[in-house]
Amino acid sequence: MLPAFHVNLHGSHERRPCKFFIYDMGDNTKGAYAPDQRGYYGRFGGAYIPELLRPCVEELRRNYEQITNSPDFESEFKQLLKDYVGRPTPLFLAERFSEHYGVKVYLKREDLCHTGAHKVNNTIGQILLAERLGKKRIIAETGAGQHGVATATVCALKGIQCIVYMGEKDIERQAPNVKRMKMLGAEVRPAMSGSRTLKDATNEAIRDWINNPADTHYIIGSVVGPHPYPDMVARFQSVISKEMKAQLKEQTGKENPDAIIACVGGGSNAAGAFYHYLDDLDTRLIAVEAAGLGVDSGETAATSVIGSEGIIHGSRTLLMQNAEGQIEEPYSISAGLDYPGIGPLHAHLIASGRAEAVSITDEEAIKAAFFLSRQEGIIPALETAHAFAAMDHIKYGSDDTIVINLSGRGDKDLGTYIDYFDKYVGK
Amino acid sequence: MNGIKKLFETKQKDVLNIYFTAGHPGLHDTGTIIKELADAGVDLIEVGMPYSDPLADGLTIQQSSSIALKNGMKLDLLFEQLMEVRKETDIPLILMGYFNQVMRYGPEKFLDACQAAKIDGLILPDMPLYEYEENFKEMFESRNIAISFLITPMTEEERILKIDKLTKGFIYMVSSNSTTGGTASADDERLAYFKRIEGMNLKNPRLIGFGISDHASFSAACAHANGAIIGSAFIRALQSGSDLRQSIRDFVRHIKSPVTAH
Numbered sequence: 001m002l003p004a005f006h007v008n009l010h011g012s013h014e015r016r017p018c019k020f021f022i023y024d025m026g027d028n029t030k031g032a033y034a035p036d037q038r039g040y041y042g043r044f045g046g047a048y049i050p051e052l053l054r055p056c057v058e059e060l061r062r063n064y065e066q067i068t069n070s071p072d073f074e075s076e077f078k079q080l081l082k083d084y085v086g087r088p089t090p091l092f093l094a095e096r097f098s099e100h101y102g103v104k105v106y107l108k109r110e111d112l113c114h115t116g117a118h119k120v121n122n123t124i125g126q127i128l129l130a131e132r133l134g135k136k137r138i139i140a141e142t143g144a145g146q147h148g149v150a151t152a153t154v155c156a157l158k159g160i161q162c163i164v165y166m167g168e169k170d171i172e173r174q175a176p177n178v179k180r181m182k183m184l185g186a187e188v189r190p191a192m193s194g195s196r197t198l199k200d201a202t203n204e205a206i207r208d209w210i211n212n213p214a215d216t217h218y219i220i221g222s223v224v225g226p227h228p229y230p231d232m233v234a235r236f237q238s239v240i241s242k243e244m245k246a247q248l249k250e251q252t253g254k255e256n257p258d259a260i261i262a263c264v265g266g267g268s269n270a271a272g273a274f275y276h277y278l279d280d281l282d283t284r285l286i287a288v289e290a291a292g293l294g295v296d297s298g299e300t301a302a303t304s305v306i307g308s309e310g311i312i313h314g315s316r317t318l319l320m321q322n323a324e325g326q327i328e329e330p331y332s333i334s335a336g337l338d339y340p341g342i343g344p345l346h347a348h349l350i351a352s353g354r355a356e357a358v359s360i361t362d363e364e365a366i367k368a369a370f371f372l373s374r375q376e377g378i379i380p381a382l383e384t385a386h387a388f389a390a391m392d393h394i395k396y397g398s399d400d401t402i403v404i405n406l407s408g409r410g411d412k413d414l415g416t417y418i419d420y421f422d423k424y425v426g427k
Numbered sequence: 428m429n430g431i432k433k434l435f436e437t438k439q440k441d442v443l444n445i446y447f448t449a450g451h452p453g454l455h456d457t458g459t460i461i462k463e464l465a466d467a468g469v470d471l472i473e474v475g476m477p478y479s480d481p482l483a484d485g486l487t488i489q490q491s492s493s494i495a496l497k498n499g500m501k502l503d504l505l506f507e508q509l510m511e512v513r514k515e516t517d518i519p520l521i522l523m524g525y526f527n528q529v530m531r532y533g534p535e536k537f538l539d540a541c542q543a544a545k546i547d548g549l550i551l552p553d554m555p556l557y558e559y560e561e562n563f564k565e566m567f568e569s570r571n572i573a574i575s576f577l578i579t580p581m582t583e584e585e586r587i588l589k590i591d592k593l594t595k596g597f598i599y600m601v602s603s604n605s606t607t608g609g610t611a612s613a614d615d616e617r618l619a620y621f622k623r624i625e626g627m628n629l630k631n632p633r634l635i636g637f638g639i640s641d642h643a644s645f646s647a648a649c650a651h652a653n654g655a656i657i658g659s660a661f662i663r664a665l666q667s668g669s670d671l672r673q674s675i676r677d678f679v680r681h682i683k684s685p686v687t688a689h
Contacts, residue, residue: 038557048526050483050552052601055581193489194479203480210483213581213604311527311553312480324501325531326479 033278039227042352044344047226049314052210061228067132080124085114091247096375103396107406108244117408118269119150123219125236127154130217137161137216141205143170143198144335145177147221152186162186165204167197195329198339202313222266223343226314230343237272244403245276258400259284263387265337267346269407287346288390290332291359301330302359303342304350312341333362334382364389370424381408430519430547431573431596434470435632442654444471444634445661448491450500452665457508463672465518467679476524483552487659502532509544521548538570548573548596575599580620597632600652621651642685
């Protein structure tokens with residue numbers, strides 16, 4: 001087992017020694033919030049999957065820890081995160097933003113990752129895993145297209161066939177990302193079943209995997225799905241909080257901030273930003289969900305508020321469902337938060353009181369996006385804008401240090417932002 | 428005695444199990460379909476509880492589920508329909524659905540409703556074995572409701588033995604690794620799998636499902652198991668025919684005997 005934080009300027013088993021941080025894989029297997037043997041976080045998680053899917057999931061479960069802990073894997077993972085993704089991403093003290101709120105706010109700049117969001121941390125990890133499992137074909141689901149693009153990217157990097165399932169409705173709504181995936185060589189297959197959005201694209205990807213167990217790996221995009229996915233994806237994203245600790249130490253003298261704020265759809269960027277702080281109870285964890293038009297409007301994605309316990313995509317967690325257990329379609333202006341469930345880790349963190357949940361409406365998120373743009377010269381993704389808007393809802397002391405995980409950049413959302421120019425920019 | 432158990436005591440060969448989705452094609456067709464299937468000589472009927480996210484099912488059953496939900500099918504209505512049809516037939520009935528439906532309805536309440544409608548068995552493909560063993564076994568057994576688990580060509584021997592131990596109705600042998608409605612894998616591969624399971628001398632009867640669509644595939648499956656399960660092909664037949672009763676009678680007749688060429 002590697003030490004908790006491992007700086008190695010003369011790495012002996014590195015292909016080329018990194019000059020800066022050297023990442024080890026997330027290791028929280030013994031913490032109070034680590035999953036148990038069956039993949040449960042408290043009462044959430046597990047693997048509720050048909051027997052047909054079991055061989056695929058079992059192969060992964062049996063091998064993922066061994067592979068991701070191997071020196072060969074770690075070495076290539078670190079190298080790609082550094083040279084291809086551009087890590088470490090900066091931790092930036094947002095001075096004008098801080099001044100406005102009267103509290104020190106640091107931004108973890110995941111928007112500066114290759115492809116424009118944190119998603120690629122996970123797809124890099126999973127493509128390396130797939131290679132080592134001998135898989136020749138990659139499938140993925142995508143909603144807004146960010147995870148699809150991040151998957152198509154790593155498949156191009158490795159020359160592996162890539163098929164991305166995307167709801168028929170989302171294909172219409174997110175045309176530029178469909179084109180990006182195609183330019184990267186991926187095949188985009190429309191999910192025509194159910195509500196023809198993200199949850200159905202996920203179902204289609206799972207069905208594809210059932211039908212192609214031998215040669216295919218499914219790169220899931222968030223900390224959702226059957227065990228071991230929530231744990232595995234959280235580990236790949238844990239590099240975010242690993243870097244945060246070192247950077248905060250360097251810049252403030254203290255590893256732990258008073259609070260970390262991150263948006264949650266399925267919850268992968270939040271899982272990464274929280275991961276190494278889960279057992280540090282002096283750091284508040286704030287999970288920001290999309291309220292859509294309002295939590296009581298019927299048009300929302302605030303799963304922890306209006307959801308209930310159940311099973312979605314093979315995981316026991318909180319989800320939006322009707323009295324019959326039929327899964328309901330969420331709504332948010334941000335396609336990345338438009339998911340009817342929440343990862344089992346987050347369900348556990350919220351249910352146990354370790355994390356605070358905040359719900360932000362479309363309107364509040366849009367306002368926060370324009371504010372951050374003017375205040376710091378950073379246009380955030382719509383998803384990320386929800387995390388910034390949470391500043392208006394949480395309590396803090398003036399001596400506090402807060403980190404907001406700036407999970408993605410806003411280029412992809414310009415079309416939506418333009419609709420609000422009259423209100424926030426002027427004609 | 429449990430209806431499934433009773434059936435296999437008297438019939439060990441060529442058992443025909445037909446699946447349909449409740450609420451499809453019409454909301455109130457449940458009773459008609461069950462009675463017609465029973466009259467046509469089907470041995471077991473699997474009633475699908477339509478679900479928004481049927482992970483194990485292929486396009487045909489997904490679409491029938493969507494239609495059934497749009498038609499307004501709900502579990503309370505389904506249980507009413509089943510209570511009603513129970514006045515006219517005692518054919519063994521199995522409910523098939525997803526674990527979330529049972530959890531949300533409340534497992535005790537759900538099983539009580541099953542017992543009231545004299546449901547003989549349940550198939551919940553995404554219920555983990557340990558959930559059943561640790562939390563539900565007593566609940567099922569005290570109500571005399573049989574559980575059937577699925578095995579696939581990739582299920583390990585040790586697990587098959589465990590499934591055989593926990594199963595009370597029959598073992599659902601998935602013919603190949605695919606979602607429902609798919610085509611079967613290569614013949615020799617399938618045959619080897621059928622024979623391997625046949626040779627294990629399991630205590631439960633075995634029914635083969637997935638990819639069974641006509642007399643030929645039904646007969647082939649029956650040669651190596653106690654019978655077979657047909658779902659997607661039956662649903663397609665219901666969709667293509669204009670007269671529901673006639674479609675059902677024709678379909679079952681064609682499964683049971685070779686179609687004469689016109």
